[in-house]
Amino acid sequence: MTSGLSARAAATRAAARPCSCPEPLPCECSYLVLLRARVRAARPAPAGEPLLRNGHILVASTVLAAALGSLFWIFSTRWFSAEVVGRSYAALSAATLLSALGSFNLGNVLVRFVPAAGRHTRSLVLRCYAVSAGASALAAVVFLLLVPVVAPGLAYLREPVLAVAFVAATAGYSVFVLQDGALTGLRRTGWVLGENALFAVAKTGVLALCALLALGTGILVSWSAGLLVSIVVTNLVLFRRAVPAHQRADRAGAPAPARVFRYATADYLGNLSSIAAYSVVPLMVLNHLGAEQNAYYSLAWIIADTLYVAAYSMGSSLVVEAARAPERLAEHARRTLRHTGLLLLGATAVVIAAAPWILRLFGPGYSAAGTTVLRLMVLSALPNVLLSVAIEVCRVRRALRWLIALQFTFAVLVIVLVGALLPAFGLTGVGFAWLIAGCALGLPLLVTMPRWLPSPDRRPS
Secondary structure, eight states: OOTTSOHHHHHHHHHHSOOSOOOSSOOHHHHHHHHHHHHHHHSOOOTTSHHHHHHHHHHHHHHHHHHHHHHHHHHHHHHSOHHHHHHHHHHHHHHHHHHHHHHTTHHHHHHHHGGGTGGGHHHHHHHHHHHHHHHHHHHHHHHHHHHHHHOGGGGGGGSHHHHHHHHHHHHHHHHHHHHHHHHHHTTOHHHHHHHHHHHHHHHHHHHHHHHHTTOTTHHHHHHHHHHHHHHHHHHHHIIIIIHHHHHHHOOOOOOOHHHHHHHHHHHHHHHHHHHHHHHHHHHHHHHHHOHHHHHHHHHHHHHHHHHHHHHHHHHHHHHHHHHHOGGGHHHHHHHHHHHHHHHHHHHHHHHHHHHHHHHHTTOHHHHHHHHHHHHHHHHHHHHHHHHHHHHHHHHHHTOHHHHHHHHHHHHHHHHHHHHHHHHHHTHHHHHHHHHHHHHHHHHHHHHTHHHHSOOTTSOOO
């Protein structure tokens, strides 16, 4: 495969080479050369191509993390009451939301700019870490001060020891997300798989110890301990091996600060709205239906979210490859859309059929109360594939207004629909809210796809 050139560019170059024929005009040989090159360009990419290979590894990381994470929550439901599980999940949802507030979505910035950062990679990653961790810790402190107003069910987090741990975990989670972005941008996706496995295994081991000690906050403590282990080990690998190797191999100049700032601001505003939808809904369920029902919803969402993250993971590989070869964006995007759609179609069918038995692993109450909402949320992952690819295309093209608009619209639809349907239909209403919001954006994107994602042989209109 020709390095740094699209297949179409290679075909054009091959056709331009003179042949041995004596005719002064383009001869039949030239047309045959061009035809053969176009046929090669139209062939499917091999499975070993970085786009699909790294995408598959990221999806495998998502599935592995979900499987091991499910074991964590299975043990949690066995060793702790449903009320404790519900409160703990709400607290972790708050921590991830606050981390998103403070991280400025710099993980996606690293995915987008690390591939071309060259000798400035280390400083780019460290600066993102410092900004993200500091701002996330500040957001956590402000949240704890406002807990009696915004989330009364989490007032227990204001106890001194828990408050310090909550602030540290929030800051740590922002670093955890950013290191994934750095590894993805460096094409070290195998290490993303390893660090997610390490996090899952470590927190499950600490959870068992907390259960033996009858520690009421064991879920939060074990999650934080696993996070710390993963951060320390991953960054030792990242800065001792991955970053130095990238800096030696690529001597490109640093991306312009103004360009990075504009991109980061737009991506932050858009992604923050999406994270808000994921994190605010559990708080709405907790405040309206109570901790037990929130536990049932939360475990169903953890399973359904695996499909959302799988689509996002394939999209991250798309961004990395398109950043290295922008001329292949349309080709990569269509391949990602087809491949991810087929993967999620099969996964969705399996989860819908097996939903009662999957949830029964957590206990009979989870199966009885969560089967319908799980099926609805899993279905919503299918139209979300279109939304995910459209967002990644906007990132590569730096179409910042569309980037914000797509994510903001989806978040508003989810939150508004949950607010409208939750009081009347309970958890089933929450499931319908996710499905309706996904279809409301996915169907228009499907109809207008020739405009925002033209075929590789056409120029964007």
